[in-house]
Amino acid sequence: MWVQKNSLYKEAPLAAKHQQKGIMKLLLLPAVLALNILISTTDSWVSKSPRYLEWALRERGHSVKVVASLNPNTEVPPVEHELHRDTLEDFGDGVAAGGDFNHLLPAHQTYLKNVRRVNVARGAKNTILKRDLDALESEFSLQAVQNELYGQDPLNRNFWYVDGTPLEALSLAFDEILPSHAPDFAPDLVIVGPNEGLHLTPPNSDDDVVVEDLDNMDDKAHALALLAQLHKVPVITVSSEDHDRVYYNDDRYFNVEVAQYKDAFKANPIAKNVQFVNDRIVHLIEKVVGSSLDASLLLNINFPSMNHKYSNCFATSHHGPKFAQVTAAKPKFRMGKIVSVPRADLRKRAQDSETRAYFKLSEDLDRMERLLEIELRRMLAIVSKPGHEFEKNDLHSYYSNKHELSALQRCQIAVSVNHVTKGNNLGTDVFRVPH
Secondary structure, three states: EEEEEEEEEEEOOOOHHHHHHHHHHHHHOOOOOOEEEEEEEEOOOOOHHHHHHHHHHOOOOOEEEEEOOOOOOOOOOOOHHHHHHHHHOOOOHHHHHOOOOOHHOOOHHHHHOOOOOOOOOOOOHHHHOHHHHHHHHHHOOOOEEEEOOOEEEEEEEEEEEEEEHHHHHHHHHHHHHHHOOOOOOOOOOEEEEEEEOOOOOOOOOOOOOEEHHHHOOOOOHHHHHHHHHHHHEEEEEEEEOOOOEEEEOOOEEOOOOOOHHHHOEEOOOOHHHHHHHHHHHHHOOOOOOOOOOOOOOEEEEEEEEOOOOOOOOOOOOOOOOOOOEEEEOOOOOOOEEEEEEOOOOOOOOOOOOEEEEEEEOOOOOOOOOOOOHHHHHHHOOOOOOOOOOOHHHHHHHHHHHHHHHHHHHOOEEEEEEEEOOEEEOEEEEEOOOOO
C-alpha cells in the first residue's frame, strides 16, 4: 500500500500492521473480504446516492469513509439543466449557510437528531432500552471535527465535507483528512459516485504523449478517478443517466433517520432505483475482490435512466438492467501520459505553479513517477497542443462514447475497463467484468 505525503510517494511504515489487519478481516468475514472503501462524488456530500451506498457497504462489513463537496457541483449537462433548473439554488457562503440542502444548520440538525431518537430500535412491548438511548446520546455528545475548510457530519462521522470543488475534496481526503483523522484507514478501493448524470469514458487518443490536466478536465468524475489512481488505489466510477438531485433525508422518498438500511426506502421509483444501483455495485465489488483489479485499472460504470417519466428501462430493488462490458478498438502504442495535478490552497483560494505536480506514466513503469522539471520541458516540447482540430468523422466519438451509449439504449449497464496507459474500453483479455 502506498500513501502520499507532500506529493511524494513512500511505502507506508505500518505495512506489517495493515497486513495483519487484512488477515483479521479474512477471519471475521470468510465469505467476503472486508475493505477500506473511500467514496467521493461529483455531487454534494448529502446527495442521496453516496449516502445510501455507504450504508449498504457498511452493512456488508466494509469500513467506509465519504469525502465530498459541501455544496452541489455545477457540472450539469445542458438538457438536464433545463429539466432540473427549479432544483438549482443560489448557495450561501460556506458552512455558515448550512451547505447543500441546509444540512448543517442548527435547526435542521436538532430536528434530525430528534427524529433519530424516535426511531431508536424498540424491544418487547414497543419499549426503548435505556442502554440504546444512552448510546445514541453518547454519540450525539461527541464533538465532530469542523473547521473553515472541512468537517464531519454530526449525524454520521463517516461523512466529511470540504468547502471546495470535488477535486479539492478528494485531494484533501488523501492529503489531510485521512492522515490526520483516520491514520489507520488505508483505502483498498475508491468509488467515485454514484454520480448524478452520465460520465461516459473519454475516447482513446492516438497521440504519442497524452496530457491530462485534472483541474481543467470537462469530466470531473474522470479527474477524480485519475487522482485516486495516482495514490495507487483501484477505482470504480459509478454514474446514472438520471439526475434527480434529491436530499438523502427527503421524506417524500425515504424514511428519515431509521435504524435499518432496509427500512429506509419508501415505495417510489427513486428509492427503488437507489436500492437497485447499490445492490449491483455491492455485488460487483464482492465479485472483483481478489481479482486482477489493481490501481492501473478503472471500471467506469454508467446506469441507464430508470426514470419512469423519461425512460423505458425499469428496475425493482433487486432486478433490472445487467452489466455489459463495452469494448472498442485499442489505441496504437504510445510513449506514455503526463498527469498534471493541482494542489489548491483552500485557505488562499488560489493556485500557482508551486502547487502543481506532474507525474509520468507508461507501460514500462510499474507505477506513476513524478516528473523532474527538465523531463517536463522536454516532453511538453513534443506534445500535441490541447484543443487541436478533430476530423469530422471523429467528432461523434470525441464528444460521446457511442459504444457506451448503445449499451444504455439497450437498457444495459455500460461498464468500460480503462487502463492508465493502455487505453479505454478494453476487452476481457485485460479484465473480465463479472455478471
